[in-house]
Amino acid sequence: MRINRIRRATIAVTAAAVLPLSLAACSSDDNGSSGDQGSSESTEGTTGGGMDEGEDTGADDSAQEETGAAAQTFGAACAATPAEGPGSFDGMALDPVATAAGNNEALTTLVSAVDAAGLVDTLNDADGITVFAPVNDAFAAIPEEDLNAVLADQDMLTGILTYHVVGERLSPEQLEDGSFETLQGGTVTTTGSGESFTVNDEAAVVCGNVQTANATVYLIDTVLMP
Template sequence: MKLSHRSVGLAALALTVSLGLSACAEDEDSSANDTAETPAATPTPMEDDSTAPAADAAFGPACDQLPAEGDGSAATMADQPVATAAAGNPLLTTLVSAIQEAGLVDTLNSAEALTVFAPTDDAFAKIPEKDLNALLADKEALTEVLTHHVVGAEAGPDAIAGDHETLNGTTVTVEGSGEDWTVDEAAIVCGNIDTANAKVYVIDTVLMP
């Protein structure tokens, strides 16, 4: 039996529509699968606007005076108890002599955890020579001054602000933000130096109890 031209045309049109609908359905399924398989975008973390220095990095304008390696370097000091570590630091030669004169080397080295505000050589040089020599010769007075610079707990940059009781029973007050900090009347010129048993903050003025 022969099909009329109209019947052939209608059949062709039906086939075209059927194929078109099938293709659309496949495209929709593909789009749906793509959407389901695409992981959600990871939110961009907000920038930390904290003003505290990094907890694992030394900070301050005098830090570049530390040796890059060997005695007095950050890496070497981190492995040594605090009095031994200070002995290799070129900023702290007068302080080290004072610690030895006061007989505090073993006390500091054997402590479990300390925070030490360490005056530089230039800080000691601010004291008139006659007065400094008298202080170094008076073990009791020297011990009082030195222990006024030591706190019996380790305080990193996130905990350094505020009032701290010293080993001398006195109090020092730390204020500031970012890399600008003071301890009473002294400025921290290189802070957050790690030693095996202490955090060291190098300061530009000797603190008097």
């Protein structure tokens, strides 16, 4: 009987010693789980911040896109220029001026005249010029008989076309009250401000500040005569 009492006492003491350790272990597991959850939430918060930064970067990219060649142009006729491809403003900026004009549907008559005058290489090889480029409607306004006579006379045609070219790039600000010598040897005058300019008080700029690889182009609604 005495031995049984000793055994029961020993078991009771052992249980008393083990129970607190078990409880402590359970408490430690619970705390560890809570800590993991807190870490996960913290990580999720960090990830969310990264997405916000990504969105800001997208806005910056959009702002950069607005600084392209198209953003520099002005005038009602600019709207007819395609948004993409060789004939777009960005596409024209990659080519020399005669090639770039050939990709613009509004300048097909001018390009034909330049080709007839043998001026394609002259314009493409020039370094930093301005071209006042008459649109198709400007040539269409000339009586057909007169236009055909000019196209048939290479010297006259060359003189008229080179009168539309200035040997430097001109910004819109320079057109506000300007007088410039042309490759033909004569002088063109410009007036205006903002997005409204005229050349020789007769030709209106309908799409301005178009950039090509070697020239600045101002599309005008009238053919200039020396």
